[in-house]
Amino acid sequence: MIGTLLRISRTNLRRDRVAQMMVFVLPIAFFSVFAMVFGRPDSGTGRMPHISVAIVDQEHSAESRDLIAELKRDSNLTVQDSIAIEPGASSPGDGGAAPRRALTREDAVAMVHDGRVPAAIVLPSGWKPGIGMAGAQRGARAEVLADPSDPIASGAVAGVLQEAAARPLMRALARAHGADSTDEQLGLPAPTVIHDVAGPRHRDDRPHSIAYLAAGFGVMFLLFSCSGGGGVLLDEQDTGTLERVLNTNVGMTQLLAGKWIHLTLLGCLQITVMFTWGALAFGLDLLHHLPGFAIMTLFSAAAAAGFGLVLATLCRTRQQLMGIANLLILPMSALGGSMFPRTLMPPVVQKIGLLTFNAWAVDGYTKVFWRESPLTSLIPQLAVLAALTIVFLTIARLLARRWEAI
Amino acid sequence: MSESMNAGAPVLAVRGAHKTFGKLKALEDATLELFEGERLALLGPNGAGKTTLLRSVTGRVRLDRGAIELFGHEEPPEARRRAIGVVPQEIAIYPLLTARENLEAFARLHGVSAGDLAGRVEWALRWTGLADRAKSLVRDFSGGMKRRLNIACGMLHRPRIVLLDEPTVGVDPQSRERIYEMLEEFRAGGATLLLTTHHLEEAEGRCDRIAILDHGRLIASGTLLELIEQTVGAARDVVLTLERPAAGGLDGFQVSADGRKLTSRVRDVGAELPALIARAQDAACAIEDVEVRRHGLHEVFLHLTGRELRE
Numbered sequence: 001m002i003g004t005l006l007r008i009s010r011t012n013l014r015r016d017r018v019a020q021m022m023v024f025v026l027p028i029a030f031f032s033v034f035a036m037v038f039g040r041p042d043s044g045t046g047r048m049p050h051i052s053v054a055i056v057d058q059e060h061s062a063e064s065r066d067l068i069a070e071l072k073r074d075s076n077l078t079v080q081d082s083i084a085i086e087p088g089a090s091s092p093g094d095g096g097a098a099p100r101r102a103l104t105r106e107d108a109v110a111m112v113h114d115g116r117v118p119a120a121i122v123l124p125s126g127w128k129p130g131i132g133m134a135g136a137q138r139g140a141r142a143e144v145l146a147d148p149s150d151p152i153a154s155g156a157v158a159g160v161l162q163e164a165a166a167r168p169l170m171r172a173l174a175r176a177h178g179a180d181s182t183d184e185q186l187g188l189p190a191p192t193v194i195h196d197v198a199g200p201r202h203r204d205d206r207p208h209s210i211a212y213l214a215a216g217f218g219v220m221f222l223l224f225s226c227s228g229g230g231g232v233l234l235d236e237q238d239t240g241t242l243e244r245v246l247n248t249n250v251g252m253t254q255l256l257a258g259k260w261i262h263l264t265l266l267g268c269l270q271i272t273v274m275f276t277w278g279a280l281a282f283g284l285d286l287l288h289h290l291p292g293f294a295i296m297t298l299f300s301a302a303a304a305a306g307f308g309l310v311l312a313t314l315c316r317t318r319q320q321l322m323g324i325a326n327l328l329i330l331p332m333s334a335l336g337g338s339m340f341p342r343t344l345m346p347p348v349v350q351k352i353g354l355l356t357f358n359a360w361a362v363d364g365y366t367k368v369f370w371r372e373s374p375l376t377s378l379i380p381q382l383a384v385l386a387a388l389t390i391v392f393l394t395i396a397r398l399l400a401r402r403w404e405a406i
Numbered sequence: 407m408s409e410s411m412n413a414g415a416p417v418l419a420v421r422g423a424h425k426t427f428g429k430l431k432a433l434e435d436a437t438l439e440l441f442e443g444e445r446l447a448l449l450g451p452n453g454a455g456k457t458t459l460l461r462s463v464t465g466r467v468r469l470d471r472g473a474i475e476l477f478g479h480e481e482p483p484e485a486r487r488r489a490i491g492v493v494p495q496e497i498a499i500y501p502l503l504t505a506r507e508n509l510e511a512f513a514r515l516h517g518v519s520a521g522d523l524a525g526r527v528e529w530a531l532r533w534t535g536l537a538d539r540a541k542s543l544v545r546d547f548s549g550g551m552k553r554r555l556n557i558a559c560g561m562l563h564r565p566r567i568v569l570l571d572e573p574t575v576g577v578d579p580q581s582r583e584r585i586y587e588m589l590e591e592f593r594a595g596g597a598t599l600l601l602t603t604h605h606l607e608e609a610e611g612r613c614d615r616i617a618i619l620d621h622g623r624l625i626a627s628g629t630l631l632e633l634i635e636q637t638v639g640a641a642r643d644v645v646l647t648l649e650r651p652a653a654g655g656l657d658g659f660q661v662s663a664d665g666r667k668l669t670s671r672v673r674d675v676g677a678e679l680p681a682l683i684a685r686a687q688d689a690a691c692a693i694e695d696v697e698v699r700r701h702g703l704h705e706v707f708l709h710l711t712g713r714e715l716r717e
Contacts, residue, residue, distance in 0.1 A: 240496030244559075247464050247492045248515035249484070406427075406467055 050346045051153050051160075054108045054120035054145075055081040059127045067123065070164040077160065078347075080117070083107055112145045115371060118153035118343040120145040121161055148370065150341045210282040212341070215365035218274045219300060219358050220329065220338040222267050226301075226308030227325040229263045233312040234321060242403060252400050256313075260305050260393060267301030285369070292368030292375055299385040300361040306392025307357060313399035332356040337363070360384045415478050417442045417598050418463065418490075418567055423472035425458055425622075432458040433469070434622040440567065445589075445599045447609035449703075450619035451711055456602050459619065460569050464492055476567075488517065491565030491597075495572040497552045498559075501545035505536050505555055508544060509562060516563035530558040533588060550581030554588065561592060568592070570601040574608065586612050606703045616703065620711045634701055637709045641673045643699040644682055649692040656689050658682070 057064050072079045082100040108120035126140035146154030236242035278284035315321040336358025342350050353359045364381035367373040416439040425433040432455050440446050450456050461467040465483020476486050499508045509527045518526050531537040534554040574582040609616050617627040651665030659668040672678040
C-alpha cells in the first residue's frame, strides 16, 4: 500500500517539471548566489565579499604608499587611488599613460555619494600604520568614507584596512623581536573611523538602511503580489468567468489592459504602504523625497504588473504559477539586490544582476533616498523599467492568444 | 412549435460547420437552425460537439469550414456576441461581489448604456427574485439563487437569441421550475432560446423542438412526435401485470422472466387493447394492472445514438 503511494508520488514528481525545479534547482541557485557573495571560492578566506574601494593618500609617506600597495595586493579589493584628468586640466604627468591624478578627499566623497564605490579610505596627513610598542603615541586615524546604504562593505573595508596596516609592521617587528612577539608588544595600528557619506538630510544618525530595506523587499514583494494578482486570470479561467467576459463586448487587449492597470495601482499602493510604515515606524524620510518616490513607484509597479501578467498568461494553473513565480522571483531578488546590496557581489554577478527588474528598481530608489540625485538621474532606471513594461505586456498579449478564439 | 411554424427564415443558422482539434473532429458538417421565438433543446452524448457548436456561434471557436448566419446574414463574431446572450454551464459570476454588483458589472461589459443600466439591473433583480438579496455577497447564495443570477447576467443587454448551456444543472426541482418560469417570461418578450440539457424530460416538456448532435453532426431534429415517428415509431407498449405467473407462453405477448408481466406492442390502443385483455383472460390469467407506455425521447435518443445521454 505504502509502496503504491510512493510510486504515485514519484510519478507525479517526475512529470512535474516545476516541482523538480523548486526542489532541486532553486536551492542550488540560491546557495550559489550567496556563496558567490559571502564565500568566494577563489579568495581562500571564504568570508570576504569583493569590494571596490577608493583610496586618498594625504600622508604621502613610505608607510602610506606601502599600505596602498598592500591593499592593492588584496584579491578581495579593487583599489582605485587615481582618477583620469578632465580635458583642459593640468596634467601631473603619468609616465605616458592616460593622464591621471591622485584622488582627493572630495573625489572620494563624490564617488561614494554617487554610488561608484561603496567605501573609500582616507589616510590623513600625520597617519602612521600603528606604533610599535605599547605606550607609544598613535598617529592620526585613517578614515573610511562609507555609503550608509551598504554598511557591510564599509565594515569590511575597515577590517581589511586594519589588517593591511598591521601586516608590514608585524613583519618588521617580528624580525626585530622574534617570532614569539605578542600583539601587546607589537601594538595595534591606529584605529579607523567610519564616516557615512550621504545627502544633506542624512547627516543625522537616522537609520539609512531602512530605505534600502523598504525598496529591496518592497520590490521583491511587488513581484510576488503582481504574479499572485495576475493569477486571478487563471482563477477566472477555472470558474468560467474569463470565458463569460470574453463573450461580452470586451476584447483580450482590453481585458489585459484592465488587469494591468489594476495591478499597477495595487503595486503603487503596496509600495506606498511599505514606505509609509517605514516613515512612521523607522523614521524613513519619505516626505522630502516624494517626487522621486512617486515616479519610481509608478514605473516599478507598472513593470511588475506586466511581469505578473506574463506569468499568468504563461501558466496553465494557479499551482504552476506559484511554482514558476518562486522560481523566478527569488533568484531575481537575490541577484537584483533586493536581499543584499549588489555592491557586495563580484563585478560579473553585478552585471548579471542588471538583467533583473529588481536591480533597476532598487537602484532608482537608492538614487532617490540616499544619493538625493536629481530626478533626471533616474532616466536610465525609468527607461529600463518602461522598456521592461512594454516587453512584458507584449509577451503577455501574445501568450493570451490561447484564450482567444481557437 | 411544429415544423409548420418554422416557415420563416431562421434567426440563427449554422451551415456545414467543420472543426478539428488535432486529430479530433469536433464538428463534421454540423448544421443547426433556430427559428424566431422557439425553444430548441440541443441534445447529444458527452463529446458530441454541443459546446464546440455553441462556442462557434459566439465566435469563441473559429470554424475550419462552414458558415454562421444571424438573421439571414453572416456577421462577424463581435456582432454575433452583441446580439446573442450566453449563459454558461458554470456559475461564472464573481462570488465576492453582491448580486447587484455582478449585474452592474456584466451589464457594462455587455455595453448597456449608463442611462439604461439601473433599469436593467432592477429588472434582473425582480426577474430572478433576488431583489431582497441585492446587497448580499454571491458566495453566500444557495445553488439555485446563483444559477438564476448566472442566467440573468447573460441577458442584461436584451439579446434576441439566448444560448443556455445546461441552465438547470445541479439545482433542486423547485429551483428548476423557477428557472423555466423565468425563461418563459423572457421568451414571451420575443427572445429565442437554444439550450443544452441532460434532463430529457426538460427537453420533452419545456422545448418546442429538439436537435440531436452526435459525433459532431446533426443526426435528427424536430418536435418530439416527429422524432418518435422518424425513429421508434408511434406504437405503444401495453404491459399487463398478472396476479400470478402465466402458466405458459401466450401468442402476441412477450412474457417477463418471472412470468407476471405480458408485453405487447399496439398501434391503435383504443381498437387493440380490449382484444389483448380478452386474450389474456381467455388464457386464465388474472390481470392485476394495465399500463400503456408511449415511447419517449429516451428511446429516440438510444435509437439514434446507441448511447445513453450521459455516456
